[in-house]
Amino acid sequence: DQQVKQNSPSLSVQEGRISILNCDYTNSMFDYFLWYKKYPAEGPTFLISISSIKDKNEDGRFTVFLNKSAKHLSLHIVPSQPGDSAVYFCAASHPISNFGNEKLTFGTGTRLTIIP
């Protein structure tokens, strides 16, 4: 049961344009969402997160939008740069105790290619 889905395995965007990566989830208990960027042979690098009490969070060129009613989140990268070429993973979690969140449930990733 794939609780977090990234339906686009790949995306190509012209340098300078906006990249929009999408993610859908099915578990309504999820209340914390994260985006990670991964280069080959490296570990995932945290990019940005959003709590379910918000619908938008910005950090520089990266903005994450959360639509709880649609169980959908998206990552916008503006402007896109060649160094943004990587695999992007969406992840979700929900708290199980005061000791922290439960495991992250990951999507299968979207490979973003920025075309110079």
Next chain:
Amino acid sequence: DSGVTQTPKHLITATGQRVTLRCSPRSGDLSVYWYQQSLDQGLQFLIQYYNGEERAKGNILERFSAQQFPDLHSELNLSSLELGDSALYFCASSVVVGGTDTQYFGPGTRLTVL
């Protein structure tokens, strides 16, 4: 650099063997998580430790086990290895702030079982 270290970076071994993967969390982080990423797959949660105690289990095989030591480093033990165990194994650590936390990942250990 996330501050999470993993050793070794690469490991090549034969079926039936046993290996140990090591992880040192970021300074101050009490939680350690282990994930497996098989070819072209997303990351699958294996197990979580918090301050030395097992906190949650995911899709971890009985042939696999883990522990977290008093200095908070963690080891993942994989035994009776099979070809299908070949994968990237990532460790992540986090510190809890107000019930939500962000997991920071190490560079991973690539295990190849021949």
